[in-house]
Amino acid sequence: MSTISAQLVKELRERSGAGMMECKKALVENNGDIEVAMEWLRKSGLAKADKKAGRVAAEGRIVAAQANGNAVLVEVNCETDFVTKNPDFVKFSDSVAEIALKSGAEDAEALKAAAYPGGGTVEEASKTLIATIGENIQVRRMARVANDGVIASYLHGGRIGVLVALKGGSEELAKGVAMHVAAMNPQFVRAEDVPADFLTKEKEIALSQMSDKEKNKPADILEKIVSGKVAKIISEVTLLGQPYVLDTNVTVADALKKEGADVVSVVRLAVGEGIEKVEEDFAAEVMKQAGLA
Numbered sequence: 001m002s003t004i005s006a007q008l009v010k011e012l013r014e015r016s017g018a019g020m021m022e023c024k025k026a027l028v029e030n031n032g033d034i035e036v037a038m039e040w041l042r043k044s045g046l047a048k049a050d051k052k053a054g055r056v057a058a059e060g061r062i063v064a065a066q067a068n069g070n071a072v073l074v075e076v077n078c079e080t081d082f083v084t085k086n087p088d089f090v091k092f093s094d095s096v097a098e099i100a101l102k103s104g105a106e107d108a109e110a111l112k113a114a115a116y117p118g119g120g121t122v123e124e125a126s127k128t129l130i131a132t133i134g135e136n137i138q139v140r141r142m143a144r145v146a147n148d149g150v151i152a153s154y155l156h157g158g159r160i161g162v163l164v165a166l167k168g169g170s171e172e173l174a175k176g177v178a179m180h181v182a183a184m185n186p187q188f189v190r191a192e193d194v195p196a197d198f199l200t201k202e203k204e205i206a207l208s209q210m211s212d213k214e215k216n217k218p219a220d221i222l223e224k225i226v227s228g229k230v231a232k233i234i235s236e237v238t239l240l241g242q243p244y245v246l247d248t249n250v251t252v253a254d255a256l257k258k259e260g261a262d263v264v265s266v267v268r269l270a271v272g273e274g275i276e277k278v279e280e281d282f283a284a285e286v287m288k289q290a291g292l293a
Contacts (some may be wrong), residue, residue: 004032012037039098044131059084062138062161064153071151072100073161073269074111074142079135081205084158086185089137094128096122108142143267154178159271170263176246176255177239182267186239189263194234202230239266 001268004027012023012034026044041166060077061084078094083089083136096111099122105111112123120128126137145151147165152174154162188194206229207215214225235241240263247255256262 004028008032008034012041041131058275060138060271061090061093061158062155062269062271063093063158064155064161064163065097065101066151066153067101069148069151070101070146071153071157071163071165072097072142072144073153073163073267074100074108075140075161075269076137076206077138077140077272077275078133083133083135086133088129088132092125092137096139100144105142106144108139111142112139141269143269145265145267147264149264150174152178154182156182161269163265163267164254165264165266167262167264169256169259173259173261175178176244177252177263177266179240180242180245180252181266183245184239184242185268185270186242187237189239189266191234191238191241194238197232199230202233206230239263 004024006025009020009023012027013020015038022041022044023037026041027034028033030040058077059079059081060075063074065072074093074097076089076096078084078089095117099105099114099116100111103111103114105114110128112121114122116122116125118125121148121230122139128137138268143163145163145165150166150169150171150173152164152171154164154175156162156179160182162181163179164174164178166174166177203226206226210225215222216233217225235251240251240256242252244250244252244255250258
């Protein structure tokens with residue numbers, strides 16, 4: 001077939017989401033048969049997707065879903081901040097959060113194997129999206145919280161997500177604690193959660209920072225000074241010990257006690273945690289988006 005109509009290219013583009021030139025090439029290669037061209041694009045796209053799967057994807061979105069005493073957070077990564085606002089990427093990541101909630105998946109690997117609406121798995125849908133968008137897309141992490149009591153989720157700018165489950169208390173309190181966790185990122189929930197090696201290291205640091213005069217004090221007094229310094233550190237790194245961001249006159253523990261509540265579980269995910277990102281300048285990012293890099 002020597003000529004391919006613009007209408008046919010337009011139709012294939014709308015159905016596949018691929019670029020205009022790719023659609024035209026697919027139709028030319030397959031004699032204008034749109035169904036065969038669709039399959040050709042899909043195979044071509046998945047091959048490209050496999051090549052892009054090794055590229056660093058440190059941007060993305062944290063998405064949440066919640067229902068019937070269950071809540072999930074999912075991190076879906078891409079390569080650039082531009083793509084986080086792409087409607088197809090937003091739709092995909094929102095869908096993945098709902099699938100995570102309803103499928104019962106407990107981790108990212110199980111989630112990627114779960115069924116995706118319209119056929120195939122979440123992993124296959126991500127590869128199709130890679131072919132459409134042109135960036136590596138990865139469902140990287142997920143977390144699930146179940147609770148008979150209150151669960152609150154909080155998303156900050158799509159980059160930080162928090163789940164907080166309480167025994168007792170109100171949804172408003174749980175939401176406030178979730179906002180606190182997003183802002184302050186405590187390392188531990190309560191003092192008893194702090195590992196012994198962490199305390200040993202902090203005691204060593206406290207001693208090293210003391211003057212010779214302080215070190216020469218009687219052992220019992222020295223122990224009290226060191227213990228005081230370590231206790232202050234513990235309050236700084238534990239959720240319950242920190243001043244509550246919504247009322248800094250009280251600690252989080254005080255705010256919970258006021259409503260007769262206790263923390264059951266806390267989960268916090270932030271986009272790109274632990275990923276070594278290659279810094280790129282703005283021009284390089286634009287070139288990548290334009291398919292020129």
